[in-house]
Amino acid sequence: GQNIDQPTEMTATEGAIVQINCTYQTSGFNGLFWYQQHAGEAPTFLSYNVLDGLEEKGRFSSFLSRSKGYSYLLLKELQMKDSASYLCAVKDSNYQLIWGAGTKLIIKP
Amino acid sequence: ETGVTQTPRHLVMGMTNKKSLKCEQHLGHNAMYWYKQSAKKPLELMFVYNFKEQTENNSVPSRFSPECPNSSHLFLHLHTLQPEDSALYLCASSQDPSGGYEQYFGPGTRLTVT
Numbered sequence: 777g778q779n780i781d782q783p784t785e786m787t788a789t790e791g792a793i794v795q796i797n798c799t800y801q802t803s804g805f806n807g808l809f810w811y812q813q814h815a816g817e818a819p820t821f822l823s824y825n826v827l828d829g830l831e832e833k834g835r836f837s838s839f840l841s842r843s844k845g846y847s848y849l850l851l852k853e854l855q856m857k858d859s860a861s862y863l864c865a866v867k868d869s870n871y872q873l874i875w876g877a878g879t880k881l882i883i884k885p
Numbered sequence: 886e887t888g889v890t891q892t893p894r895h896l897v898m899g900m901t902n903k904k905s906l907k908c909e910q911h912l913g914h915n916a917m918y919w920y921k922q923s924a925k926k927p928l929e930l931m932f933v934y935n936f937k938e939q940t941e942n943n944s945v946p947s948r949f950s951p952e953c954p955n956s957s958h959l960f961l962h963l964h965t966l967q968p969e970d971s972a973l974y975l976c977a978s979s980q981d982p983s984g985g986y987e988q989y990f991g992p993g994t995r996l997t998v999t
Contacts, residue, residue: 784925806984818889819928819990821987824987865928871982871983871984872930872941876927877926877927
């Protein structure tokens, strides 16, 4: 079967750096997405990786290793507003998005 | 209006009721999606429409019936639901189901089946 694994919950301190890992086993690979979802709100797109390496976008970066079936989302200079769930999703060979259950990130002052 | 809108935002219905969820996208996208989101579970893809044609139906029970009259509108008709169908129902749209196009989500309909 297809599977996306990410930690259920993480805690970090305001101003620090946090890395959220995602491992996947899917039938085919057509890209990996990270979304942010604040409580009670819709998921919003953060990043897309289809080739190995690091994609940087301001305070957020996303890394992909296709050979390892592994990605991480790196958040720098954490702010209280970064408290949210972070969803990892992979497009499989049928171009369907397979979703992880999300990582709830708690930021403490 | 911009983005993806959904109505109603909240819905409480009995198991014998019939109701419909509505989604509208103002982004000029060709593909629209229905997802179910339950607490602490991954998003479950229910239906995909591309250029008004249904391209995916992920073994969804027949008590959920989608309708896509045009590329901007998507409905989910509900009848004789079960309490386990209580969840957040999210609509999304994208330029194309394939490739690296991200999906844009609406705010969701919080459904409670009593």
